[in-house]
Amino acid sequence: MKSVSLVLILVFFFSEVASATTCDLLDGAYVEASDGTYLGFFGAGSASESIANSSGLYGSSAGFNSVRNNVGSYGSNSGVNSANNSVSVSPPKIYTGVQFLGFLSTNTTKTPRVEVESVLSDCSFTSSIPTRVGNDGFLPLSLNATASVSFFGDNKVGYSIDVPETGNLIINIISPDGVNYNVYSSDSALIASVACTVFSGCDKALFSFETDGKDVAIAVNADLVGTYYLVVTKTSDYFSGSGTLTTSFDAIDAAEFDTDGDGTPDQDDAFPNDSSESKDKDLDGVGDNADLFDDDPNESGDYDQDGIGDNADLDDDNDGYADAIDDLPFDAKDHIDTDGDGIGNSSDDDDDGDLLKDFADAFPLDDTKPFHDGLLIFSTSSSTSSVNNVYQSGSQFSVTMTSRSKVNVQLVKLEFTDDTLIAFDSTNNGELLGGDGRIDLGESFGITLTLNASRSPPILFRYFYLNPETGTEEVVQTAFTKAGVDSDLDGVTDRQDAFPRNANLFRDSDADGIDDDADQFPNDRAEYLDSDADDIGDNADNCPGLSNTNQLNTDGDTEGDACDSDDDNDGFTDAEELADGTDPLSRFSCRSGCFSFDVDENLEAQPLTDGLLVIRHLFGFSGDSLTSGAVSSDASRDASDAIASYLTDADSQLDIDGDGESKPLTDGLLLIRYLFGFSGDSLVSGAIGSGAERDTAEEVEAYIKERVPAE
Numbered sequence: 001m002k003s004v005s006l007v008l009i010l011v012f013f014f015s016e017v018a019s020a021t022t023c024d025l026l027d028g029a030y031v032e033a034s035d036g037t038y039l040g041f042f043g044a045g046s047a048s049e050s051i052a053n054s055s056g057l058y059g060s061s062a063g064f065n066s067v068r069n070n071v072g073s074y075g076s077n078s079g080v081n082s083a084n085n086s087v088s089v090s091p092p093k094i095y096t097g098v099q100f101l102g103f104l105s106t107n108t109t110k111t112p113r114v115e116v117e118s119v120l121s122d123c124s125f126t127s128s129i130p131t132r133v134g135n136d137g138f139l140p141l142s143l144n145a146t147a148s149v150s151f152f153g154d155n156k157v158g159y160s161i162d163v164p165e166t167g168n169l170i171i172n173i174i175s176p177d178g179v180n181y182n183v184y185s186s187d188s189a190l191i192a193s194v195a196c197t198v199f200s201g202c203d204k205a206l207f208s209f210e211t212d213g214k215d216v217a218i219a220v221n222a223d224l225v226g227t228y229y230l231v232v233t234k235t236s237d238y239f240s241g242s243g244t245l246t247t248s249f250d251a252i253d254a255a256e257f258d259t260d261g262d263g264t265p266d267q268d269d270a271f272p273n274d275s276s277e278s279k280d281k282d283l284d285g286v287g288d289n290a291d292l293f294d295d296d297p298n299e300s301g302d303y304d305q306d307g308i309g310d311n312a313d314l315d316d317d318n319d320g321y322a323d324a325i326d327d328l329p330f331d332a333k334d335h336i337d338t339d340g341d342g343i344g345n346s347s348d349d350d351d352d353g354d355l356l357k358d359f360a361d362a363f364p365l366d367d368t369k370p371f372h373d374g375l376l377i378f379s380t381s382s383s384t385s386s387v388n389n390v391y392q393s394g395s396q397f398s399v400t401m402t403s404r405s406k407v408n409v410q411l412v413k414l415e416f417t418d419d420t421l422i423a424f425d426s427t428n429n430g431e432l433l434g435g436d437g438r439i440d441l442g443e444s445f446g447i448t449l450t451l452n453a454s455r456s457p458p459i460l461f462r463y464f465y466l467n468p469e470t471g472t473e474e475v476v477q478t479a480f481t482k483a484g485v486d487s488d489l490d491g492v493t494d495r496q497d498a499f500p501r502n503a504n505l506f507r508d509s510d511a512d513g514i515d516d517d518a519d520q521f522p523n524d525r526a527e528y529l530d531s532d533a534d535d536i537g538d539n540a541d542n543c544p545g546l547s548n549t550n551q552l553n554t555d556g557d558t559e560g561d562a563c564d565s566d567d568d569n570d571g572f573t574d575a576e577e578l579a580d581g582t583d584p585l586s587r588f589s590c591r592s593g594c595f596s597f598d599v600d601e602n603l604e605a606q607p608l609t610d611g612l613l614v615i616r617h618l619f620g621f622s623g624d625s626l627t628s629g630a631v632s633s634d635a636s637r638d639a640s641d642a643i644a645s646y647l648t649d650a651d652s653q654l655d656i657d658g659d660g661e662s663k664p665l666t667d668g669l670l671l672i673r674y675l676f677g678f679s680g681d682s683l684v685s686g687a688i689g690s691g692a693e694r695d696t697a698e699e700v701e702a703y704i705k706e707r708v709p710a711e
Contacts, residue, residue: 043130044128139159166221168220192217356370376409
């Protein structure tokens with residue numbers, strides 16, 4: 001404990017050295033929050049769920065449920081359920097099997113207890129999985145039997161159920177609210193779970209058409225025969241009452257057992273737990289139904305459906321960027337993901353992940369700059385008494401600062417002020433500034449201020465630092481006020497303030513980083529600006545600089561027709577098509593280069609080649625029967641598959657008379673007659689379908705003329 005002035009005492013978080021016995025006891029022990037949330041276990045540093053794994057979900061400084069995340073719910077010094085809140089009422093609990101070992105807490109009133117960092121510093125753990133099951137503390141529960149469950153103290157209640165043969169096991173649970181039931185196999189794998197809450201249906205039935213409680217059904221195949229462990233846990237929502245467990249078991253011969261109910265017995269089923277699969281011809285672990293290459297053990301998927309398996313395909317999403325240089329090889333919309341968060345830059349509002357939105361970031365692809373005070377994050381807690389809104393002696397205020405800056409930040413001094421905004425203590429003590437006078441990426445340090453004289457709020461903690469880019473001295477602060485923590489003193493607490501470091505801004509309904517007063521779409525996170533005032537945000541607007549409320553986009557590209565110079569994307573501008581007399585809204589209508597009746601692509605449309613190909617196609621010919629003797633010697637498109645695909649894609653264009661159908665004895669005949677030079681009645685006589693849109697020779701001639709190479 002250090003005294004640095006006459007009016008305050010600074011208390012540093014302390015460690016209690018763990019004994020060898022404690023370390024052995026904790027190895028494999030798991031941790032749960034008071035609401036039953038699993039928080040990892042004490043295990044080897046390489047174990048994925050280990051609290052000692054600084055890169056894992058439960059041991060990293062950024063893990064959502066990590067007790068080492070000092071800005072998270074379970075790791076901050078202010079979270080009501082946190083392991084690091086010295087005044088927490090409900091800190092996490094430590095268990096092995098069903099036995100309560102103690103609290104994981106810095107609150108000295110909780111006993112027995114250990115602290116996270118001291119345990120990790122003093123102990124070396126080897127367990128690879130949490131110790132959830134075992135013989136100690138578990139009561140035997142027979143098959144086809146009933147047991148009453150009562151809840152006392154901090155221990156869990158555990159039952160072991162021996163299942164000696166294959167069959168269907170059902171556990172009926174009748175329980176009060178606020179109790180969780182988890183079923184584990186002998187290797188601690190979770191098999192089933194039920195959380196009994198107000199609406200979960202765990203209570204006894206009130207009507208004859210209802211069933212009592214909740215059933216847990218387990219299909220016990222040959223691999224799952226053995227002992228099951230049922231662990232019953234009270235949560236903070238439990239009030240009173242006892243429960244009832246009833247087991248029933250229906251034995252089934254192992255040779256007939258069908259776990260997934262797909263009609264294939266397990267012994268013949270390559271995927272006994274997957275009802276959609278039963279065979280794996282190439283033995284690659286992917287069922288034949290899902291395997292696009294069921295004869296190739298090296299391939300199973302084809303993301304871009306190009307006929308090349310994903311393993312062999314050098315560009316899986318077919319976006320033009322080889323997988324080797326594509327940050328998102330299975331995302332055709334994007335190939336760059338600067339911050340590696342799985343969101344492509346085109347969709348990410350913070351490309352470099354520096355906690356500064358791209359629109360406000362002068363270096364949106366550089367996470368080392370610009371430096372901004374949002375990278376210095378505070379977590380706070382307090383325990384106070386006040387008289388007439390004046391904090392009394394003994395009131396405590398705790399602050400932890402964490403850096404998310406990729407560059408180190410030099411700290412100058414720490415200052416405390418009260419309502420006068422004049423410092424009542426200032427220090428550049430290195431120990432109060434992280435030990436070395438700077439704060440590095442991921443580094444955190446906490447401090448608790450205890451008043452020994454009355455002070456009026458706000459109580460401010462102000463860190464002065466040197467901006468690593470400019471070298472100028474700047475300040476970042478947090479403040480304890482009558483209403484709560486209000487860092488910018490704008491009258492809106494940080495919990496309600498979307499901009500807690502800016503006294504001029506506080507509302508951001510859609511959390512997009514834009515104050516509601518400046519946001520034209522305050523309830524739409526994807527939008528904030530409407531440059532052309534058409535009520536469509538610029539991000540979604542296909543013509544953000546030109547009003548177009550209908551958003552018509554004929555060719556489906558990024559530009560709407562209102563601002564697209566080539567609406568049909570046929571390679572000819574709208575102006576050129578209007579001059580040519582072709583349709584600027586049809587990609588099959590242009591002088592050349594888009595769809596034309598020059599089917600074999602030799603720059604001219606001929607009756608005994610192109611006309612014949614069309615009429616054969618409409619009669620259903622394919623392969624050699626489609627193309628034999630009907631392709632020009634100088635054709636660029638001469639393969640039957642290519643010609644068939646071309647004509648199939650252009651089916652609507654082959655409907656020359658516009659009756660809604662493409663037919664050989666109407667549309668096909670009209671084309672051949674036209675290409676032979678027929679006109680007038682000789683062109684259309686007996687070749688117009690019922691209800692045709694184009695039923696005159698002039699209309700038919702004009703339609704075909706637009707779709708043959710220009711003379």
